[in-house]
Each structure stands twice: as structure tokens, then as C-alpha cells.
Amino acid sequence: MKKQLGKILTFLFIFASSLNLVFAQDDLPTDQSYFQEFQGTKSAEERFKFFFNTPNRYNQNSGFDWLDEVNVYLNNSEKLKDSIAINYYKLVQAQIFHDIGDYDKSLAIEKELYKEKESWSLETKSTLLDLMDKTYSQLELYSEQIDIRKEKKALGITENVAFYDIYSNLGLHRKAMDDYILEEQKNVDDNDYLGKAIFDNNVGNYLRLDRSYPTALTYYNKASGFVKIFLSDVTKVKSEKTLNESETLRGIIEGNIGKCFVLLKQFEEAIPHLENSIATIKEFNKDKFSSDLVENRLAIAECYLQLGDFEKTTDFLSDGPQPQKLENITKKNRLLASYYDKTGDYRNEAVYLKKNIRIRDSISANKTEIRDKQRATLISEDKAYTKLRIQEQKEALAKSKNEMVLQENRIQMVFISLIFTLLGFAGLVYAYLKSIKNQRLIAEQKHIIENSLVEKDSLLKEIHHRVKNNLQMVSSLLSLQTKNTRSKAAIEALEEGKSRVKAMALIHQKLYQNDDLSVIEMQGYIESLINSVQSVYKKGGHNINITIDAEGVELDIDRAIPFGLILNELVSNSFKYAFPKNDDDGKIYIHLRKIAEQEGFFEYTDNGVGLPEDTDDRANSSMGIRLMNRLVNQLQSNLNIDKTSDGVRFWFNFK
Structure with a gap:
């Protein structure tokens, strides 16, 4: 009865939250000109802090307006040879280029500032390194991104070096999800609804990318409920930055729900979610380049294309921000080719199909090689970091042990002073403390060993999975060779070879599907x-x-x-x-x-x-x-x- 009552109260609270959310929008500023406030700020440091603490800074003026204004301040600072102001304005400049999607220019400025950062405050260093982290991710420079994260940990900006988003970017979505859940779930408090929303949305992303669409949809719906509860909770004071980021997250989650419906071929259900997401992201992430916005526009264009509404299809394909990521560019070309095929314009269809073929031919081999190198580098770094964490845990255990020994020595000194009156009682206490210490050390060592075994099993399964995939690739190559061979004897030999390769691939498939990796049934x-x-x-x-x-x-x-x-x-x-x-x-x-x-x-x-x-x-x-x-x-x-x-x-x- 208590569990059922709790579920009913939770449902009523979520329902009330969704109603209150409508009225909460009126409290957010919509007509305030942050650009004018920025101009009215006196010093370079104040402008720098104002810019980075204002999330929806492009509410009335575009990023290009801000860029022109910052260039004026930068030129004046260079004339005055004010190196501190120059660094502040260049960092603002780099962030604006990042916001409008010009990542190459942003990275060029970031690298220049990186050489000068040693004399900066920790807060300013953190701003630069966080920006470089995001820019390297957008440009798929994952080795450099790993180095930045290691530096952030060394400076104490972050506690751990996380790799799961990089694993996902390299196509290892299931590995990314498993690591993310293992590392982050324990850090999310039961009352932290925003943290729960972020966690469930990220898990949903990994599942969607791994093609587990129904399960991903479940996580997205949970994330949507949590973010609505957070926004409607009037008992907690929220800053304007937190509110803006939460509203943007709400829009992103809504878009992810819509994209799941598209992948499930439920196009009519997807459209309202995608439309709401586009409107929310535009409102609270105004004039910033957003991959989520691009992906949502492509998804809704696909919906209207499948439903036969070609006018709305072209509206969403022609307007809005241009895609930056390769997968979004090729998807847009594919949708345009499909549109021209359905409308009978076969010449334009051929144009966009050829564009994708050229893109694929120009990068496929090179990108595969780069991805393989990046994966190898990432796995090597992950192993090194795992060893480092184990070493740190061992050192922490040793330190704890030394502290306990010192504590025991102090206790023993007290017991010696009272030995004539409390000798028997002192012995019992000492034995009890010793037992607790041993049990704690055993429990901690057991936890370390169990985590290590789980990680090794995961790596072994990944290895067998890759070997199976490589053998399947060999089998496919043999099949292609068979189609291009006329000799009957050669065809039979190739078929025999393919059959043998399949037999070996099946061994590795059975191994990574088993819980026991040592034997095959x-x-x-x-x-x-x-x-x-x-x-x-x-x-x-x-x-x-x-x-x-x-x-x-x-x-x-x-x-x-x-x-x-x-x-x-x-x-x-x-x-x-x-x-x-x-x-x-x-x-x-x-x-x-x-x-x-x-x-x-x-x-x-x-x-x-x-x-x-x-x-x-x-x-x-x-x-x-x-x-x-x-x-x-x-x-x-x-x-x-x-x-x-x-x-x-x-x-x-x-x-």
C-alpha cells in the first residue's frame, strides 16, 4: 500500500509540475538586452565574467553583432598593449566562434591562448580548457580531447577523466553506456531531479545510437518527467543560468523523444515533439549553433517526406542552420535525393546521390583508419587511467591504514596510562578495533577486485565481438570476390574458405554472448x-x-x-x-x-x-x-x- 501511495503521489506531482511549467515561463526575461548591458560594463574582466555567466546572451543580438563589438574592444586593448584584456577578449571571441559553429577559427584562437595560460587564474584556465574540450569533440580530435581532460584533472578542475562520450563518438555506444552508468549513477542523488534528467537523457542517447529505440524512449520519458519536476519546484532557488540550461535540456529531451518515434516509423507521433523541441531550443539557446536543432529539423523533414507533405519537407530542408557533422550532411543529401525521387526530378536526385557517393569515397577509407587509431589510443589511455585509479586507491588504502595505525597507537598510549584499572577492557576494545579494520580492508580490496574483473570481462567480450566482426568482413570480401570470379573451381574454393571463416566467427560470437567466456556449449x-x-x-x-x-x-x-x-x-x-x-x-x-x-x-x-x-x-x-x-x-x-x-x-x- 505504501509503494502504491508513493507512485500515486509522484504521478500527481509530475502532473501538477507540467501545469505549473506553463506559468513559470512568464518569469523568464524575454526583452532584456544583454548586449547593451555588456556594452555598459566598464572593465575587460567584468565584460568577460558577464559574457560567460549569461547563458541566453544572444536573445536580441546575433553572435555576429557580439563578435563585431568584441573586435572593437580587442583592437583597443592591442593598441594599449593590455595583455590581460587581450586574453579576456580573445577567449570571448573564441566562445562566440564556437557558438556560431565556426570551430576551426575557435580552435585557432584557443591554441594561441593555451600558450599564455600559465599566469591565469584557475577559473579562467577552467573556462579555456572546457571550451577546448568541447571544440576538440566537435572536430573529432579525440586524442587532443583526452589530453585536455587529463590536464583538467591534474589542475583539480575535475575529479575524474571520463571517456564514455568519446567511446560513443567512436561508435562504441554500448561500452560508453556501461562505463557511464558505472561511473555516474552513484553520483546522482535521489532528490537531484535535474541530475536524474541529465543521467537518463544520456543513457537514452547511448541506447538510441545503439538502435535500442524502445528502451531509449523509456529513459527519455523519465528524463522529461524529472526536468519538469525540477523546473516547477518553487521551493528551490534557481539562477537564470540554471533555468536557461534546464529549459534547453527540456527542449533537447523533447527532440530525442521525437527522433525515437521517427526511428520507430511513427512519423505522426514524432512531429509535435520535434516542433516543440525546435521552438524551445530556439528560445533558450538563441543564435547558438546547435547540433540538436539541426538533427531535429532533418528528422521532421523526414516525417513530412514519408507522410507526403513535400511543401513542409522543403521548408525544413532549405531553412535553418546548415549541418556541420558529416552524418548530418549526408542525411540531408539523402533526404533531398528522396524528395526529388518522389517528385519525379531525377536529375536533381542524381546530383545529391553523387554528392554522398563522393563524400563516402573521399573519406571512408581514411576515416576508418583514423577511427581505428583513435580507438586504440583511447583504449590505451583508458587502461592507463584505470591502472592510475587502482594505484590511487591503493595509496589511499595505505594512507588510511597508516592513519588507523597511528590512531591505534594513541589509543594504546591511553590504555597504558590506565592499565592497572582497565587492562581487561582495553584488550577487548583493541581486538574489536582490529577486527573492524580488517573487515574494512577486506571489503575495499574485494570491491577493487570485483570492479577489475567486471572491466576485464567487458574488454574480453569486446575483443571477441571485434574478432567476429572482422571475420564477417573477411567472409563478405570472399563473397564479393566470388561474384567477380568466373572460374567454377575458384568459386568453389572461395565458398569453402568463406564457410571455414564463418565457422571460426561463430566461435567468437558464442563466446561474447555467453556469461562464461572460458568455454562454449x-x-x-x-x-x-x-x-x-x-x-x-x-x-x-x-x-x-x-x-x-x-x-x-x-x-x-x-x-x-x-x-x-x-x-x-x-x-x-x-x-x-x-x-x-x-x-x-x-x-x-x-x-x-x-x-x-x-x-x-x-x-x-x-x-x-x-x-x-x-x-x-x-x-x-x-x-x-x-x-x-x-x-x-x-x-x-x-x-x-x-x-x-x-x-x-x-x-x-x-x-
Whole structure:
């Protein structure tokens, strides 16, 4: 009853919050000219602080107006050779270029200021480093971004060096989400509704980018509820900057909900969310370049395109800020090409399709190589930082231990002075304190070890996932080569190679899908392998009765890979040669069992046409048989072949 009552009260509070939010908008300033206040400020330092403490500074004047005014102050300061004022105005100038989306100019100024920062106050350094962090992220210069974050930690600006947003930018969205939840969830207080909104929105972003759209939508709805509660809570005093950032966040969350509906093909439901988001971001993030605004306009254009409203489609594609990110540029070109296709203007359709092809051809190979290097650098930095954190934790434990020892020594000195009267009681207290100390140290060490094991499991799964993906890429390349090859023998060889690659890829897929990364359950693996081989040899493979007896057998990867390749060869040979005329009565029997702790037995039979008379002579020239013999040797055994009256039998014991 108490839980149900709590849920009802929470629902009523959220409902009331959404009503109060409408009236709360009237309290926000809309006609105040921050530009005039900036002009009326006297010193460079005061202008600097006013600019960075005013979130909605472009409410009446554009960023270009501000840039012109700052240039005037900068020129005057340069004439007076006022180095302090010059640095302040250049930092303001860099922020304006960042706000209007000219990240290259912003970075050029930031690098110039970076050389002069040593004599600055910590607050001014923090402003510069935060701006460089965001600019490097926009320009996808992640190695430099990592260096900036390490410097911020060294200066005490931040407590930790976080990598999850960079992981996500490099395409590792699930890894980013897992790290983000592990590091940040413990820092969000139950009463911190704004912090909860930010947390749930970020988790939703990682899930949406990882294509888990329904789950992402759930997190976005939770984030929307929390930010509305925060904005309507009149008991807490909020600064104008906090209110502006919260309203902007509300608009971003609304847009993310709309984008989820677009990805779920629910275009009519998406439109009102996207329209509200665009209006909110424009109001509270006025005249600043916003990737969210660009993405929302592209998303709503896609909605109207799918619903057949071409006039509104062109309105959203032609107006508004131009996309800066490559994925947004290519998406806009794709939407324009689709629009011209639907309206019958095939010449313009071809123009935009060619634009995307040129973009893809010019950067795909180079960008893939750069991304791989960036991922390698990030993983290396992440490992180094993890080791550093473990070392810091060890030092903290050692310091705590020393402090406890000192404390114990002081207690012992007190006990010595009272030894004649409190000797027995002192012994009990000492033993109790010693026990508490040991339990605390054990608990802390256990926590460190558990975190390390979780991280290692995650890295191992990621490695197996990447190996599987790389093997799938090899299989795809073999498929492409098959299409461009006319020789029947070459095609068969390529198909055999592709089948072997798939068998190995399946091993790594099973490993990263398992909770236990050390062994593979062979019954499921063999069934998956048979299905893969059947998909290649559809000529009659589906009519053959296949019996698999491997229930409860588990093998490690060193034995599973050669075993999988052997089985792939045997099944492929049966499909190709064993049943040339009619396979309705075809039977294959696969038997695998463990005899002892480290020993096992494998048997494979079919009732096909059997082996030819010159099998022994062919064994030296047949790649399949030679390959199986070598693989069996890896299992420290010998391959046995029995020719029967109605088929063939392969068997061997293995260690």
C-alpha cells in the first residue's frame, strides 16, 4: 500500500509540475538586452565574467553583432598593449566562434591562448580548457580531447577523466553506456531531479545510437518527467543560468523523444515533439549553433517526406542552420535525393546521390583508419587511467591504514596510562578495533577486485565481438570476390574458405554472448554451424535428417576452433557429395561426449554414397582431408575413417 501511495503521489506531482511549467515561463526575461548591458560594463574582466555567466546572451543580438563589438574592444586593448584584456577578449571571441559553429577559427584562437595560460587564474584556465574540450569533440580530435581532460584533472578542475562520450563518438555506444552508468549513477542523488534528467537523457542517447529505440524512449520519458519536476519546484532557488540550461535540456529531451518515434516509423507521433523541441531550443539557446536543432529539423523533414507533405519537407530542408557533422550532411543529401525521387526530378536526385557517393569515397577509407587509431589510443589511455585509479586507491588504502595505525597507537598510549584499572577492557576494545579494520580492508580490496574483473570481462567480450566482426568482413570480401570470379573451381574454393571463416566467427560470437567466456556449449554451437552450412548448400541440405548428440559438452576455445573447422569440412562434404541423387532418406549423425575430465570422443557418420575406392591416394592431394588431419593433430589425436556399406564414418578421441 505504501509503494502504491508513493507512485500515486509522484504521478500527481509530475502532473501538477507540467501545469505549473506553463506559468513559470512568464518569469523568464524575454526583452532584456544583454548586449547593451555588456556594452555598459566598464572593465575587460567584468565584460568577460558577464559574457560567460549569461547563458541566453544572444536573445536580441546575433553572435555576429557580439563578435563585431568584441573586435572593437580587442583592437583597443592591442593598441594599449593590455595583455590581460587581450586574453579576456580573445577567449570571448573564441566562445562566440564556437557558438556560431565556426570551430576551426575557435580552435585557432584557443591554441594561441593555451600558450599564455600559465599566469591565469584557475577559473579562467577552467573556462579555456572546457571550451577546448568541447571544440576538440566537435572536430573529432579525440586524442587532443583526452589530453585536455587529463590536464583538467591534474589542475583539480575535475575529479575524474571520463571517456564514455568519446567511446560513443567512436561508435562504441554500448561500452560508453556501461562505463557511464558505472561511473555516474552513484553520483546522482535521489532528490537531484535535474541530475536524474541529465543521467537518463544520456543513457537514452547511448541506447538510441545503439538502435535500442524502445528502451531509449523509456529513459527519455523519465528524463522529461524529472526536468519538469525540477523546473516547477518553487521551493528551490534557481539562477537564470540554471533555468536557461534546464529549459534547453527540456527542449533537447523533447527532440530525442521525437527522433525515437521517427526511428520507430511513427512519423505522426514524432512531429509535435520535434516542433516543440525546435521552438524551445530556439528560445533558450538563441543564435547558438546547435547540433540538436539541426538533427531535429532533418528528422521532421523526414516525417513530412514519408507522410507526403513535400511543401513542409522543403521548408525544413532549405531553412535553418546548415549541418556541420558529416552524418548530418549526408542525411540531408539523402533526404533531398528522396524528395526529388518522389517528385519525379531525377536529375536533381542524381546530383545529391553523387554528392554522398563522393563524400563516402573521399573519406571512408581514411576515416576508418583514423577511427581505428583513435580507438586504440583511447583504449590505451583508458587502461592507463584505470591502472592510475587502482594505484590511487591503493595509496589511499595505505594512507588510511597508516592513519588507523597511528590512531591505534594513541589509543594504546591511553590504555597504558590506565592499565592497572582497565587492562581487561582495553584488550577487548583493541581486538574489536582490529577486527573492524580488517573487515574494512577486506571489503575495499574485494570491491577493487570485483570492479577489475567486471572491466576485464567487458574488454574480453569486446575483443571477441571485434574478432567476429572482422571475420564477417573477411567472409563478405570472399563473397564479393566470388561474384567477380568466373572460374567454377575458384568459386568453389572461395565458398569453402568463406564457410571455414564463418565457422571460426561463430566461435567468437558464442563466446561474447555467453556469461562464461572460458568455454562454449557445443550442442548450440553445432546446431548454429549446421544452419550456417545449410544456408550455403540449399540444393538438398534441408531434406537431410541430422541428429546431434552433444548435450552438456563444453569445450574451451583452443579445442572448439579446430573442432568447428573439422565439423564444417565433414558436413560440407556430405552436402556436396554424399547424396547426389536423392537425399530424402539422407541421414547424418553427429556424436560428441566427454569420456574423462580432459578427454573426449567424436563420431560423424552419414548414409550417403560413401568414399571412392581411391580415397587413400586422394588423401594426399585433397585439401579437405589434409586440413582435417592437421586439425585433429592439434587435438593430439588421429583421424580414423571407416568405409561402411551405406556411407562413411569418421571418428577420433581427443584430449
